[in-house]
Amino acid sequence: xxxxxxxxxGAVLITVALILVVLLAFAGFAIxxxxxxxxxxxxxxxxxxSALACVVNPSSILCPxxxxxxYPLTNPYNFTVTIVNPGDNSLCPNPSTQNKCASxxxxxxxxxxxxxxxxxxxxxxxxxxxxxxxxQNPCMLALGxxxxxxxxxxxxxxxxxxxxxxxxxxxxxxSNVGSGKITANSIKVMGSVSNVGSGxxxxxxxxxxxxxxxxxxxxxxxxxxxxPSVCTQSTLLSYSGxxxxxxxxxxxxxxxxxxxxxxITLNPGYYNGISTSGSATVSFNPGNYVIYGxxxxxxxxxxxxxxxxxxxxxxxxxxxTGSGNVSGTGxxxxxxxxxxxxxxxxxxxxxxxxxxxxxxxxxxxxMLFFQPASNSNAxxxxxxxSSTFNGxxxxxxxxxxxTGSAGATLPIGNIVSNNIALTGSGxxxVTNAxxxxxxxxxxxxxx
Numbered sequence: 106x107x108x109x110x111x112x113x114x115g116a117v118l119i120t121v122a123l124i125l126v127v128l129l130a131f132a133g134f135a136i137x138x139x140x141x142x143x144x145x146x147x148x149x150x151x152x153x154x155s156a157l158a159c160v161v162n163p164s165s166i167l168c169p170x171x172x173x174x175x176y177p178l179t180n181p182y183n184f185t186v187t188i189v190n191p192g193d194n195s196l197c198p199n200p201s202t203q204n205k206c207a208s209x210x211x212x213x214x215x216x217x218x219x220x221x222x223x224x225x226x227x228x229x230x231x232x233x234x235x236x237x238x239x240x241q242n243p244c245m246l247a248l249g250x251x252x253x254x255x256x257x258x259x260x261x262x263x264x265x266x267x268x269x270x271x272x273x274x275x276x277x278x279x280s281n282v283g284s285g286k287i288t289a290n291s292i293k294v295m296g297s298v299s300n301v302g303s304g305x306x307x308x309x310x311x312x313x314x315x316x317x318x319x320x321x322x323x324x325x326x327x328x329x330x331x332x333p334s335v336c337t338q339s340t341l342l343s344y345s346g347x348x349x350x351x352x353x354x355x356x357x358x359x360x361x362x363x364x365x366x367x368x369i370t371l372n373p374g375y376y377n378g379i380s381t382s383g384s385a386t387v388s389f390n391p392g393n394y395v396i397y398g399x400x401x402x403x404x405x406x407x408x409x410x411x412x413x414x415x416x417x418x419x420x421x422x423x424x425x426t427g428s429g430n431v432s433g434t435g436x437x438x439x440x441x442x443x444x445x446x447x448x449x450x451x452x453x454x455x456x457x458x459x460x461x462x463x464x465x466x467x468x469x470x471x472m473l474f475f476q477p478a479s480n481s482n483a484x485x486x487x488x489x490x491s492s493t494f495n496g497x498x499x500x501x502x503x504x505x506x507x508t509g510s511a512g513a514t515l516p517i518g519n520i521v522s523n524n525i526a527l528t529g530s531g532x533x534x535v536t537n538a539x540x541x542x543x544x545x546x547x548x549x550x551x552x
Contacts, residue, residue, distance in 0.1 A: 264286070357375065361378070378399035393415045395417045401418060416436065422452070463496025503523055
């Protein structure tokens with residue numbers, strides 16, 4: 106009996122020991138598992154914020170191609186961080202809609218609390234995140250299907266801010282000859298890219314689906330096509346000399362001409378051509394104008410002030426080729442025509458400064474230069490150091506030709522045309538500020 110009792114006590118001790126081991130294992134799993142869950146959450150938070158910080162990339166703290174703990178504020182736990190930032194879309198899960206993707210791998214190693222008794226003295230966890238700029242509607246778009254979509258010749262810079270570039274040409278999408286630079290959050294091309302010289306084009310993504318026209322449903326300003334049925338003046342109203350003149354509202358079937366130094370003030374109405382060649386200033390009072398026949402031809406040295414309103418150029422185009430400054434706020438210039446009054450180009454190529462802004466409200470908000478698909482005549486713009494064009498340039502079947510001198514900056518809402526050409530040494534900076542259909546590029550967690 107004594108031996109049996111001792112055997113029984115020994116069995117109980119063994120059972121208790123085994124139970125304790127099991128309980129200790131459960132406690133170890135509970136405590137170390139809970140700590141591991143906390144660590145995993147912290148690791149993912151650091152990975153997400155580090156990847157996003159690299160994409161946002163403040164200029165004061167550049168994110169390197171490969172880096173460690175670049176942004177300490179995003180890593181309060183002092184984990185080991187490894188950043189990969191190729192600066193393009195090679196890391197992006199969907200490169201056709203994402204760009205400038207960066208990854209962050211975060212690692213932490215720690216001593217276990219109770220799992221050590223089970224032979225697990227150390228645990229290591231990793232977290233991984235990818236962030237990038239999500240794609241957006243382009244604010245510079247070449248809609249054509251043939252020829253060169255965007256061409257840069259010289260040392261100029263063509264860039265977009267918080268939006269992309271789209272080129273639908275399937276042959277040569279972009280041609281850059283010289284030392285010029287083409288940069289954007291994303292550059293989507295359907296054809297080839299040619300870079301001859303020391304210039305750069307970055308970053309490009311080849312796509313198979315063309316970008317859509319954001320203004321295809323944009324309505325033309327409301328107007329009645331000329332000629333008017335009743336004429337206020339049926340012959341040319343011609344001025345010369347130094348006397349100032351004010352032209353009342355009306356239908357001027359003979360047009361207006363001023364070759365003198367006397368200032369001229371125009372009021373809303375119909376005009377069969379407006380031309381000035383002297384030194385007089387030309388002022389358009391606010392309202393809506395229809396200028397048909399020979400269009401607008403301002404070649405003098407006087408300043409031009411355009412009051413807010415719609416300026417429908419119905420045939421003849423618009424030539425601002427003088428040396429005087431041209432300014433206006435809330436201006437829409439709609440360039441059209443028909444077989445009787447054939448359409449022509451818009452030429453904002455004078456040596457004076459341009460300061461034109463589109464309206465910010467109303468049916469045609471954001472539209473500065475606007476041509477229907479029936480007008481394939483080019484829009485030509487020369488920017489000097491004092492030029493500002495704020496608004497959309499829309500010419501779906503025409504070329505937009507931009508020429509800038511050193512230091513010229515033309516902040517334009519959007520350029521949407523058949524093709525775009527930049528010549529010179531100026532900087533053309535395009536934003537989507539005047540496009541309600543565009544969405545800004547945003548840094549986004551992708552994985």
